[in-house]
Amino acid sequence: MRDTFQVDSLIPILNNYQVKPYFVEEHGNIKKIYSNKGTFALKKMDPTIGTDFIRHVHLLYQKGYNRIVPIYPTMDGRYAVLHDKALYYLMPWMSNEVKEDRTQKHQQLFREVARMHTITAKEIKVNKEERTEHYEKTIEVLDKNQEFLDGFIDECEKKTYMSPFELVFCLYYNEISQALRFSKTKFEEWYEKTKETEKARMVITHGKISSEHFLYDEKGYGYFINFENARYGSPIHDLLPYFSRSFNTQPQRNDEAVEWVYHYYKYFPFKADEKLLFFSYLAYPIPIIQVVERYYKKEQPKNELKFVRMLQRKYWHLKNSEYVVMRMTEIDEQEKKAKEGAQQQ
Structure with a gap:
């Protein structure tokens, strides 16, 4: 115009x-x-x-x-x-004419993220006391989440007539708690593995990885834009928001997401401790816990239909993340066993 x-x-x-x-x-x-x-x-x-x-x-x-x-x-x-x-x-100005399918585009995106992480990776000194403090604060938050869920279900079950939201929450409670326990277990395993380590790996993270921020030129080469949030940090911080957004669908067996992670690993393999932290954060059911907290704190009258829909969408998110985390955990265990078998021979 x-x-x-x-x-x-x-x-x-x-x-x-x-x-x-x-x-x-x-x-x-x-x-x-x-x-x-x-x-x-x-x-x-x-x-x-x-x-x-x-x-x-x-x-x-x-x-x-x-x-x-x-x-x-x-x-x-x-x-x-x-x-x-x-x-x-x-x-x-990038023409951004995509000449490949969705899978290829995502593979190129994750390859480039991995390359960026590889060439900027550096080991930094980590204060043991700070790591312990971070661990204790996180465990405290996870325990408070569990206390809240337990307290809320107790309240719901005491009622003769539950609201629609409370009824649906009671159906989902076990799976939310299971995800929370899994997240906590992996976080504890991460701390056990790293508490005596004085170094951690840092990379330049893009800060806002998205297919919308990966544009193509007329030759079909992909380039990142929107680097305003770039900073040195854990490589996990680039992957987590991307995958969390990809879980905002109806429940599905998202094998594509698993493939993207392992395509990224080809170029920038996570260390054992980074994987544990990644699994912990990916499994953490904070989106659905936040919806329950919002409902609990909301004054009457509450829009039950709106809250039930929100709860259901976040439950789908939880199930999608659960599938991806479980598949990656299985693959990780298989790789460990194969490595141990090869060493014994």
Whole structure:
């Protein structure tokens, strides 16, 4: 669309690149710029995270990681322009014409995440006391979750007539508790394995892995965008939100998700302790616990239909995560047995 005001308002920013805009299109928080030098994407960003963002992208470039949509420098070498209390950065516009099926796209995405983790991985020193403190606080939270579930079911079962929500919760209670116990067990195993270790592996995480943030150029190569949340952290922090979102469907045997994880492992295998932590976090049924807590705290009158629907959706999420975690746990056990068998021979 032609928008003279839009074009004029961007001239002070684009002058830094000697780019003269002709047309501007809105695409969410990205502006598509048609100009004298071609088509660009201009992204607006909060200045408080700008410095970290630029530093992490620079570091990835230096390490030879080139699957980030290039960020153009200004004429004086800056990678972002501060204008009207916001930061802006300029990139080429990606055509994003997907020339492969969904499976291939996800495989390429996870391969690139793994490559990014591989080339930025480093061991950092971990304070044992801090690890123990983190462990104790987490166990306390898990125990409080269990206490709440136990207290709420006791309350429900004392009633002569339960509400629809309470009735459905009672049906789901055992499975929620089972998931919580599994999560706690894996977390305890992680702590036993690492409590004497003084190092942990950290990588640059993208922070918002999504197929929407993985775009294709005209040659079919995939590139990440939206690195504003990039930081050094555990590689698990890139995978967890992605898989949690993929569980927001009706119950299904999501073997695809398992394949994605093992495709990622081909390029960046998790260590035994990282797997335990991954299983613990993936199995943690916090979404459904939060719905029960919201219902419990809500004043009367409560919209029973709305709450029952929410509870059911989070139960599906729990069942989907349960399937993936159980499959990965089985595969992990099979691999361990095969390795032990080979060593005995």
